[in-house]
Amino acid sequence: AQSVAQPEDQVNVAEGNPLTVKCTYSVSGNPYLFWYVQYPNRGLQFLLKYITGDNLVKGSYGFEAEFNKSQTSFHLKKPSALVSDSALYFCAVRDGNGGFKTIFGAGTRLFVKA
């Protein structure tokens, strides 16, 4: 069975500072990893994915994430946070070896203070 852990319920950063939202995963096959964002009173939007290739993947709105196979992690990062980045962030995993289910973590709420 696959699972995702987001160890922080909430992350607080000051605008302009770098941000990291942590994610670790467990899957039996090759991991397909995703980050999604949910802004207040809105649906879920795709940010970025890792399927294969470079461990550092870049996505929307200046976000990037680093795949670390040995640590089974896929942390979301941004060099300089904006107040508008404040939202709920979800990490998700799918088993790339023929699996179809995408399992999500519990989410991390990001607050960026001006």
Add this chain to the structure above:
Amino acid sequence: NAGVTQTPKFQVLKTGQSMTLQCAQDMNHEYMSWYRQDPGMGLRLIHYSVGAGITDQGEVPNGYNVSRSTTEDFPLRLLSAAPSQTSVYFCASSEPGQGDEKLFFGSGTQLSVL
């Protein structure tokens, strides 16, 4: 370009009532799924389908039924609503294995069971 359409957006039920949440997509995606979102618990997979006539259980299937008679539609049925089913429900679709692995989400249905 409609994408994934969910109806209704809001619903209030009494305990024991039944209802169907509708989900339709116009992207010819084979994979469709239902999630529920609860505070602190993230998105939990209820049921999913990999094509017409094929459905399977997710993480929290009890109390819900699904069917997939067409590629476009994937309704979720609550047979006898319970207060524990108060949640926000999201339908999602994707086309795994075609290079675009991300999930496309509907706008959600907010369900309250009294």
